[in-house]
Amino acid sequence: MVEFAGWSMPVQYKDSHISSHLHTRHQCSAFDVSHMLQTKVYGKDRVKFIESLIVGDIAELKDNQGTLSLFTNAKGGIMDDLIVTKTDQGYLYVVSNAGCADKDSAHMKAKLQEFKVAGHDVDLEYLEESLIALQGPSMAGVLQEGVSDDLNKLTFMSSVLTPVFGIRGCRVTRCGYTGEDGVEISVPPGSVIALMERLLACSQVKLAGLGARDSLRLEAGLCLYGNDIDETTTPVEASLVWTIGKRRRQARDFPGADIIIPQIKAKTQRKRVGLISTGPPIRQHTPILSLDGRIIGEVTSGCPSPCLKQNVAMGYVETSFSKLVCQLYTFQLVGE
Known part of the structure; x- marks a missing residue:
């Protein structure tokens, strides 16, 4: 167990980190991600409110559809990544990172006060619900026994309120942080142990901790806030332009738009790329060198890949190197 953002979190359970990683890829694993910040945004101006903070087009979402988005600051830096779901229950459901929980909640509260002073109808509720991620190719078969809804109709980034194995008040969202098919289940905290025991009664499900969660996301090329993206990184540099809605680009009405939009058309000085290396695993802050020994970037995350x-x-390199597949001393640069 380790301390993480004020929580005591499991690095691994009985099985080794590698065993948990491979089990997730081949069957499915349950991750306790209750440390994530879950928020509901109410009021008739809720979409306008959240869009004043993020780059995504929430207005265009269908009911019970979600999207990955980014909180950005006035300088175009990424304050956090988050998932926003537009529910048909009269609120937006927002999940953001535990490590940024205090910053995110303060940021939202400050904007809330600004909106209320301007006469807008919006309010926030921070949830106490637990959050369980069930990830892996066997997920749908395991979970289908416990829900009445057809999971074949629950498409990626869609969400539904449904009892799960008889536990009421659950929200099931088809998303995750492993690169596998998966769901995140928001469950009342008094029922989370019962849910976990029911899931673990299936032989295909095992518990997995932070170690496997990190190697799975890195193997899938997914960013970790604080490592691969932060307030000094723009969405363009981070290769996350796809999170910026087309309407939002045209309107230029999100924080940092005057910096971010010109970067989309012009080249930034650096860009996030994937890397493969030989020898000992390369870790965060390792410099990336060109063949002539010049430092052209820095690693932000690295580990051995159990599957590969x-x-x-992954890391950032000068943009002129970002589209090349070349040998950089012991690092092989994989294209965008």
Whole structure:
């Protein structure tokens, strides 16, 4: 167990980190991600409110559809990544990172006060619900026994309120942080142990901790806030332009738009890329060198890949190197 953002979190359970990683890829694993910040945004101006903070087009979402988005600051930096779901229950359901919980809640509260002073109808509720991620190719078969809704109709980034194995008040969202098919289940805290025991009664499900969660996301090329993206990184540099809605680009009405939009058309000085290396695994802050020994970037995350049987990493390099597949000393640069 380790301390993480004020929580005591499991690095691994009985099985090794590698065993948990591979089990997630081949069957499915349950991750306790209750440390994530869950928020409901109410009021007739809720979409306008959340869009004043993020780059995503929430207005265009269908009911019970969600999207990955980014909180940005006036300088175009990424304050956090989050998922926003437009529910048909009269609120937006927002999940953001535990490590940024205090910052995110303060940021939203400050904007809320500004909106209320201007006469807008919006309010926030911070949830106490637990959050369980069930991830892996066997997920649908395991969970279908416990829900009445047809999971074949629950498409990626869609969400539904439904009892799960008889537990009421659950929200099931088809998303995750592993690169596998999966769901995140928001469950009343008094029922989370019962839910976990029911899931673990299935032989295909095992518990997995932070170690497997990190290697799975890195193997899938997904960013970790604080490592691969932060307030000094713009969405363009981070190769996350796809999170910016087309309407939002045209309107230029999100924080930092005057910096971010010109970067979309012009080249930034650096860009996030994937890396494969030989020898010992490369870790955060390792410099990336060109063949002539010049430092052209820095690694932000790295680990051995249990599935690929080689070292994987990501980092930032000068943009002129970002579209090349070339040998950079011991690092092989994988294209965008």
